[in-house]
Amino acid sequence: MPGATFLAGDRVDLRTVEEDDLEFLRDHSNDPAIRRPMTFDTPTNLEQQRDRFDDMYADDDAGFLACVDGDPVGYVMLFHVDDSAGHAEIAYWTTPDAQGDGYTTEAVALLVDYAFDERRLHRLRARALESNAASRGLLEKLGFTEEGVQRDETFVSGEYVDTHFYGLLESEWDGVRPSRERSESGEERSESANGEAV
Incomplete structure (x- = not known):
């Protein structure tokens, strides 16, 4: 069961990872729909997931479960x-x-807020495979700039795939940071600072 809520969004909360969550992380880290875009090319068992969990908070890294109504997604x-x-x-x-x-967009936006507002970072990096149009679109929607491509950089599902590299500066985030507001019907909707629905 996910731990304490660390960051609360409109629909998504970022919660701490607890030992009870390791099976969820293990199962999804082995799911081809997740592991291939993430380029996890070796199986992960519960003991290996536990080792990662032990190391997760040892450095300055921060990992969170994205949860909707208390359930990890x-x-x-x-x-x-x-x-x-x-x-x-x-x-x-x-x-x-x-x-x-839209859960991923909200969860990543919360993480970016945390990185710039609480960790006082200046720049974030991300990468996405050529074949992962949804991830590339998410990064671009949140204001990340494509900074380069490494051709045939990763071997996934029997073929070499390009990897796209992205960057986001704190000053750029201030210009696209999603704000939450209620529409006339009372439903919450998200908008970027330039008014485009996200």
Whole structure:
């Protein structure tokens, strides 16, 4: 069962990972729908997941379960944190059943807020495979700029795939940071700072 709520969003909360959550992480880390886009190419058992859990909070990394109504639907992580240089990398995934509902966008936006507002970082990095149009679209929607492509960088499902690299500066985030407001019908909707629905 997920731990305490660390960051609360409109529909998604980022909650701490507890030992009871390791089976959820193990099962989804082995799911081809998640492991292939994430480029996990070896199986993960519960003991290996436990080792990762033990290391998760040892450094400056931060991993959270993305939860809807208290139930986990995904995972987001801030890693390779360099406080002196002011940068880090993000990664994220959502369970296949929860994809397409905007949960990943909200969870990643919460993580970016945390990185810039609480960790005082200056720059974030992310990467996505050429074949993962949804992830690339999410990054671009949140203001990340494509900074380069490494051709045939990753071997996935029997073929070499390009990897796209993205970056986001704190000042750029201030211009696209999603705000929450209620529509005339009373439903919550998300907008970026430039007024485009996300």
